Amino acid sequence: MADAVASDVRVSTARRPTGARAFLRRKEMIAFFFALPLILIVLTLVIYPAFYALHLATLNKSMQHFVGLGNFTFLFKRNTFWMVVEQSVLFAVTAVMFKAVIGFIVAHFVHNIPQKGQRKWRGMLLIPWVIPPAMSTLAWLWLFDPSYSAFNWVLTHIGLDGIPWLGNPYWARFGVILVNVWVGSPFFMIMYLAALKSVPEQLHEAAAIDGASWFQKIWYVNLPMMRNIIQITALFSLIVTFANFDIVKILTNGGPVDQTHVFATWSFTLGIWGNDLPLGASVSLFMFPILAIAATLILRNVRKRGNEA
């Protein structure tokens, strides 16, 4: 029977080559036309440059000669490169972890208070995310100022020594992470709050009847229900943090002695300031594997979410 039906279809399409199919093709044409600007932008400004970066990385500084993997072998021999790798990973992983934890905690506090007050608190807590990071980092730079640090003023007034915030490599690393956490945790808070709101209240009531404590409710009810959002948010943030530029650029510009450089700032320093575009491109390409892994995981999570809905 199925065969008969299939052959039927073929016969009838052969008989009417125009018609409905032409109409549908017209619809597809319109659809394609609507998507064309997007396709062009993505192709010329994202896909093509991404591949061009690969090509660029194989050229010498004046971009006249093909040097193969020369830029990479050069990088591998430099200590600064390995320092940047280490700092990029440390920076991204630590910052994302703190952002996730702070976001989770603050989201629960906001969720705890009465509904009508939540808007106000949420509104204030999101402000770091709204301010352009370049602008707010300037405020942090001023707070960390070696001679006039407002933090050190407080510290000396309570009898402690002032801290060389951006002068000492370890404190400088702490500083860039702190600012990143400050900028990013509100985003986590908002995402987690949205996820918390979607946990049905009945589940909490059921858990309460089953005798769950406050902590157990979070651990056994909220956390599993929010797991997907937690993962997606953390992966998103991992990508953004790993590729971060503004904060490090303004706060330390990589210093002291290149200790706080991440891939983005170092490639900028080499490529734009040092006028060695191929070397800069080579450095930035090292972001790619981690971005690809995170992107794959996100895609899987988002798809899973789509299926659940």
Added chain:
Amino acid sequence: MTTATAQIGGAGGAVRYGSMARANKRALRWSYFFLTLFVIFFLMPPIYMFITSLKTSAEIGAVTNPWWVYNPTLENYTTLLTQKSFLTFFKNSAIVSVLVVSVTMVVSVLAAFSLARMRFWGSATLATGVFLTYLVPETLLFIPLFKIFATFHDYTGIALINHWWVLIVLYPTLTVPFCTWIMIGYFSSIPKELDEAALIDGASYFQILTKVFIPVALPGIIAAMIFCFTVSWAQFLYPLAFTTSEDQLVLPVGIVTTLIKGDVYNWGQIMTGALLGAAPPLIIYAFLMDYYIAGLTAGATKG
């Protein structure tokens, strides 16, 4: 089983309820306490910006309490707002952002409608591709784009680098994929029957988009526009790499590069500039907070 539970509830119900209410009250007080601490932490830098912006250079240099203003003055504001270069930065930022929002919305809404509703060969792959391009950061693209633009100049004679309008070409790489992605989410949540009804009522696809989808998805469109504006206004890397002449700079780069002269930091002006630079997104946020948050959470929860 049921009777047993009922008995326990009956015997201890009132007491338990009281203890729970007390525990809740205590939890609430702790929540407020910690929330206050976090708000202090989160608001300290902008507040300190504001404090500093009201100070004279003399007071900034003095060894007084930095957290207090002894001689408040609007001098920094008047100086900056009458300075030609600062006004140029502001104007460049505003024009770039408005144009980027317009371009992005036209491109994304058309594409999202096509991908969410009309479909064509390869459209599902394209939707995934859009999502992936959203994850490609500008820090990966600015060097090849820099070289491509330079080559473009060699071939056509059109100089793209060091013109503020080059940013209108660049920013869509950041805004278009995300806006398309969230608009796909918003459009997909519109019931299929609505466009079918419109189709039967005699609307063309373009009319379905303009007369049905755009009005119905207006909250989503506003959220996307806010996102677009915020990203364009805040972008730092592209203008830093692609523009250098003072009259071509946008606000964030202008403040960082012109107000910091060598080792001389005029902190009063820097903080004032930073605060003014942060003002447009903050004002939009203050008035359209719900849209802002909707757009923020849409990326991961929709689609």
Added chain:
Amino acid sequence: MAQVALRKIVKMFEKTPAVQGIDLDIADREFIVLVGPSGCGKSTTLRMIAGLEEASSGEIYIGDQLVNDVPPKDRDIAMVFQNYALYPHMTVFENMSFGLRLRKFPKPEIKERVDSAARILDITDLLQRQPKQLSGGQRQRVAMGRAIVRNPKVFLFDEPLSNLDAKLRVQMRTEIKKVHQKVTTTTVYVTHDQIEAMTLADRVVVMNHGRIEQIGTPHEVYHNPTTHFVAGFIGSPAMNFLPCQLTENGNGLSVRVSDKLTFPVPQERLARYRPHAGRELLFGLRPEDIIERRGEPEPGRAAFEVQLEVVEPMGMETMVYFVVDGVEVCGRVNPNAARNAGEIMPLVADLNHMHLIDPRTDLVL
């Protein structure tokens, strides 16, 4: 006003067939109801008439025109959707006039048409409201109004009442019938609710697995179902089916449903069933044909006694359930005559309404 004709309509989704060759002629002004379980292809068929789905093969005619290649807006049809599909950003008036405005009708005519449709549906007061301010029933009326103002050749209804609560559904059903009597437009109505089908239709089309099982008036499909599926699908509670053996019994025939229970076949059915004597068949009898015993059974009725398993009082009548050879059977008795569960109750079966089904072909004999 127009007739609709479907010729050998097939619809494939990817490789799976949704509609497998349908032929249907709908007369002008007729009210046709497509009914069947979910996934039977009824909605797909409707959507192909609307032009929202393309037929994989076959021909669709509206009036005398072959419309396979005609886009929905040019087919001169109007459709009412299950979720109403009202434009949420438009008022009722704008919703109803959208199609006319797109077709650039003159303003006075639009107003006149909307007003007259609003009068028919009694929604004149609602014209300036937004859809979200309306109740489910009112939205349903607006959706119908949107269809009526267009004055199309054919109305298409896709399960229009399934989002309403039970009471409103009955009310709107009557309303739809009234509207059809006023405007007399050819109507194709899809539902999974067989009561809706029975009450509304001039003719019912029962569909299953992408095929038409039977086309007939409500009376025909109820009393003379032609297939096992139709017999079981139409009627609620559903028809009882019992495996049986048709045995010859001197001059007559009898249906043996269990060791203890054998029913004689009525005189007028003997000729019809004779060729199947000796075969294993399926015996079908509706619950209302199993009633309490009052005095001596009339001709064509057989008395028997069963032990009741479950008794469900419904008010007007009482459903009694008992088991015959492991199969649950339902009877519909007078509440005053009903016994309690577990007790023995004398019943009669009205064999004038019996059906015999060939289990190999699933056809009613």
